[in-house]
Amino acid sequence: MTFRNALMARLGITIPIIQAPMVGASGTALAIAASDAGALGSLAAGALPPDGILRDAAKIRAETARPFAINLLMARPANPDVQSVTAAMARLKSWRDRLGLPEQAVPNRWSEDFAAQLQAVIAARPAMASFTFDCLTRDEVAALKAAGIFVCGTATSVAEARAWVDAGADAICAQGAEGGGHRGTFLGEGRADALGTFALVPAIRAATTLPLIAAGGIMDGAGIAAALMLGADAVQLGTAFLLTPEATTPQPWRDALTHAGDNDTRLTRVFSGRYARGLENEFMRKMTPAEKDVPAYPVQNALTREIRAAAAKAGNAGLMSLWAGQGVPFIRAMPAGELISTLWAEACEASAALHARMAAP
Numbered sequence: 105m106t107f108r109n110a111l112m113a114r115l116g117i118t119i120p121i122i123q124a125p126m127v128g129a130s131g132t133a134l135a136i137a138a139s140d141a142g143a144l145g146s147l148a149a150g151a152l153p154p155d156g157i158l159r160d161a162a163k164i165r166a167e168t169a170r171p172f173a174i175n176l177l178m179a180r181p182a183n184p185d186v187q188s189v190t191a192a193m194a195r196l197k198s199w200r201d202r203l204g205l206p207e208q209a210v211p212n213r214w215s216e217d218f219a220a221q222l223q224a225v226i227a228a229r230p231a232m233a234s235f236t237f238d239c240l241t242r243d244e245v246a247a248l249k250a251a252g253i254f255v256c257g258t259a260t261s262v263a264e265a266r267a268w269v270d271a272g273a274d275a276i277c278a279q280g281a282e283g284g285g286h287r288g289t290f291l292g293e294g295r296a297d298a299l300g301t302f303a304l305v306p307a308i309r310a311a312t313t314l315p316l317i318a319a320g321g322i323m324d325g326a327g328i329a330a331a332l333m334l335g336a337d338a339v340q341l342g343t344a345f346l347l348t349p350e351a352t353t354p355q356p357w358r359d360a361l362t363h364a365g366d367n368d369t370r371l372t373r374v375f376s377g378r379y380a381r382g383l384e385n386e387f388m389r390k391m392t393p394a395e396k397d398v399p400a401y402p403v404q405n406a407l408t409r410e411i412r413a414a415a416a417k418a419g420n421a422g423l424m425s426l427w428a429g430q431g432v433p434f435i436r437a438m439p440a441g442e443l444i445s446t447l448w449a450e451a452c453e454a455s456a457a458l459h460a461r462m463a464a465p
């Protein structure tokens with residue numbers, strides 16, 4: 105089946121699937137495989153310094169002639185008060201002790217310098233740059249567009265989609281609450297509730313004519329066909345790629361994903377200070393009483409970094425952030441290229457089957 109739209113033509117892709125950027129689980133190999141398969145591969149550059157962004161973009165370009173995206177997490181400089189940092193460090197001490205980590209030093213910075221990362225993305229000139237956690241200014245969007253880069257902003261509500269339209273974005277990624285990993289919410293981030301993909305995509309479709317990418321809970325071809333039916337021009341899948349050999353998902357996380365049930369994920373802010381969805385584990389459960397007290401992203405994220413890394417090394421899934429979306433029981437372990445062609449074949453079949461059912465007397 106041939107399926108084409110303006111977004112696909114602009115991005116130069118033949119399958120309307122975007123491999124979600126996933127800090128901690130995706131690197132250049134997954135982006136290359138996804139782009140090679142006709143989808144849009146994404147480099148998760150949120151945790152990369154500017155020279156790392158340029159290095160990884162060059163690596164992708166050296167291995168595939170296909171278009172790819174680069175994604176940034178928008179952390180504006182944090183200036184937390186000493187008291188909240190001290191309290192957060194005290195809360196994490198027993199977890200560090202369990203992992204044999206030394207006494208925590210206050211990090212000399214909380215996140216990468218976003219302005220410098222943005223300059224690196226502009227210099228790298230990917231086909232698309234996508235952003236989450238905040239909204240760019242009009243000038244920042246204009247600078248990306250002047251470099252020929254297609255700009256996509258993440259929205260979890262109609263108000264956020266409108267903010268991206270006002271900033272001059274080229275497309276919106278509508279991220280439903282089912283999705284794995286961090287929510288992109290930047291207006292009213294304190295709220296734990298959120299719109300699901302089925303409600304969010306039509307709401308944003310009705311509010312803007314910009315190309316729309318649906319994300320959250322999409323794991324198979326029927327989900328892709330449903331999202332396109334709701335008005336999306338393409339879909340973005342994260343969890344579906346976590347068991348591909350090209351993903352960098354650590355083994356204890358892979359094992360937990362393999363055994364996950366339909367009600368095993370929760371939204372939590374205890375790992376990073378920002379709501380994210382993952383498999384419930386010991387750290388999440390025991391830290392829940394302090395859920396509202398942990399310092400906001402990126403401070404808590406920086407303070408738990410060594411715990412998460414040491415736990416992964418020790419094979420302790422109870423103390424890692426096991427990001428996953430609600431669709432996790434449908435996860436498949438297969439090479440990314442094969443997964444993409446399977447997903448698209450399924451979407452075409454699902455759409456044809458629905459057509460036949462509706463046409464039946």
Ligand SMILES: Cc1cc2nc3c(=O)[nH]c(=O)nc-3n(C[C@H](O)[C@H](O)[C@H](O)COP(=O)(O)O)c2cc1C
Nearest residue numbers: 124126127236283284285320321341342343427429
């Ligand atoms: C492990 C993991 C890491 C993620 N990291 C990022 C990221 O770095 N940047 C981003 O924009 N979205 C990130 N996301 C969210 C995805 O872009 C996407 O919204 C989400 O995966 C869609 O839901 P799904 O997981 O049900 O497919 C991440 C998701 C996962 C599962």
